[in-house]
Amino acid sequence: MTMSDIEPTEADVSPPEPALDESQSVALEVDELTKIYPDGTVAVEEISFSISEGDFCVLIGPSGCGKSTTLHSLVGKIPVTEGTIRLGGEDITDEPTYERDIGLVFQDFQLFPHLTVEENIGYGLERLQVDADDRTARVEDMIEMMRLEELVDRHPEELSAGQKQRVALARSMVLKPKLLLLDEPLGDMDYKLQKHMERELLRLHRQLDTTFVYVTHDQTQAMRLADQIVVMNDGKIEQSDSVERVYNDPATAFVSAFVGDSNIFTGELTDVSDDGSYAHIETPLGTFLATTANLRSEPTSLVGERIPFSVRPQYLEVTDELDNSVSCQVEDVIHQPGSGTQVILEATTPEGAAHEIQLKSFDRIDPTGTVDVGWSADHATLLEQTSIVDGIDLETDILGE
């Protein structure tokens, strides 16, 4: 087949949304931040990102990626080695913690156990010696806003997890911070409760209209909560973008594999269509057509290079009528009531190497035996960069465990 024969099937791809809304003003700006600990460990290296006013930003990455160091630098708990942090346009890099206008919500919320709900909320204002009338008024406003009216005299041990979360947010928000940092507050909860708390947190965020920065290692939680995701890896930022872009237009193979599920194929980019929109990738499983829409380089400059591409499981179908298809053996079919079917497949190269492929359908399907699995070229996302970090290997570091 030559490139001029290629007529990709119409795929239902929504155009990528703008990375971040330019009209929103910037709340937080981190510029070339570096933190080197006294023992020489480089925890974060020249990272830069900014967050728009009122957004919910999630910092995510594997343990040791530098997300906690970043959070501690923002709050002023540790001095930075290099770089600047600006909050609402003001350089706060060297400001002490208490002058930063930043609130902090901890893991498990850490309310004062011996104080009532009302006293917990008023504690910070009292420390700042805000006058009594003003203090009472602000605490009352917060209590009403957080629907805590009936709980004011209770102690933390008498509260449900959802109520504790509301008190913890109220305790921080009563100080009117410009930014609220949340350090894995929902880390240690069971599945059902965690989902409930996430929804509650989103509701409160909308209501409070404050910029949130949330740290977690849980990809699915990040996807559920974020307006903006900052994906970190080994002290660097792999991508800082909207959920849409991180999922559908990942900057690196690391991001594609770390955020959401993906099938990654690797091969040589052999040729590019006349208009530059599509490329052929020759893999051990066959030659596949992929869109070049997300490439950062000129597609023709990559001819002859090994470039992986990824296809999200939901874009695979049991069919041979799309741009690409591969014959697979069905290994397992998992019907999950309420969310569809997950199919685990295995494709085998002519040399006999097995390659696992996952397919997700929102409908109930029941494939068996050997089937053709297909996907459109527009859903095959080329990943020209493996990772922002040097020396990361796709096979061993990303696709292996």
Place this chain on the structure above:
Amino acid sequence: MTATAIAIESVTKSFRSETVLRDIQLEVESGEFCVVLGPSGCGKSTLLKCIAGLIESDDGTIALDGRDAADLSVQDRNLGYVFQEFEETLFPHKTVAENIAFGLEQRDDPPTQSEIDETIDEMLTLLAIEETRDDLPGALSGGQQQRVELARQLCRNCEVMLFDDPLADLDYKLQKRMELEMRSLHADLGSTFLYITHNQDQALKLADKLVVMNRGMIEQIGTPETVYHNPKNAFVCRFVGDSNALVTNGKPTEVGDGVVDVQTEVGPMRATAQNGTESETGMLIVRPEAVSLETDDCDVTVTGVLEGRTYTGETTEFAVSLDGTDREFYVVVPDNPEIGAIGDPIDLGWNVDDALYFDELSVTDTVTITDLIEE
């Protein structure tokens, strides 16, 4: 092996004045993957310990492969048992291979050294941890240690394997990977798995037979499909899978064919009665994926205000406020449709079949409506 691997008959257990298991009846068929799902404190761990012989029940019988377990010591029950806190069960000074070999050497008819080596290799390959063979447990990641413990228990070749939430502490990606491995291990080994967890998502993926427990009692036993689509009561419907609940007020009016009219917080609504029509207050439940944003062909429609929108890559969840309740209503749809801006009015609809009206909340008599609408 008889067709029934585990038969539990009228088992009851109290610790001091607190009843933790109440009249438990459960049969697990040979070769079945049975998952017991329930909130923490529901009694599922106690039940597992009674089966293993680590706790003695007060009343009732447990039969293993047709034999009364009361006559069998813990060793003679010949059960594999994987705990959640697996780190503490491995020998820290033995290598991975030695740890696995220990399980084999403990058998009544211990295999030869070459058979042991062969089995270890098979297990390590099956669980994709070949490279850890000569490492000490301390050098392994949590997920690897967990798989070593799994290998050690699986090697014992027990007909029945008990699992106490073994994947709970693993990170998300590894948990998803191990769920698939548990399914394929079960298919390959053909042994009976009894698995307890508090994770609904995992339970629905793994189970042939799903047992929902609550407050020491069994609420429902069925396939994941049955439990999800035909929940016996409001507790099961709320606990298994995601749901929107509306509180109803006044006795439902029967329209025929199980269809009823009920008065909810957000107005009168038509629904399908699931378990009676006698109560003055009940609950109407609609799954988020059963709600449609195209309301033309829907039996029931409501108008709300779009409050929030959460796109997660695979699906989008819309949070909608309705007049009459301060709890948000959730709608989940595939992909990422454009349906207007936050603050806009939005029409929701669903079919009467998907509006589940529950008269009874739970088989326990202590569950209240408040318990089911607040977490």
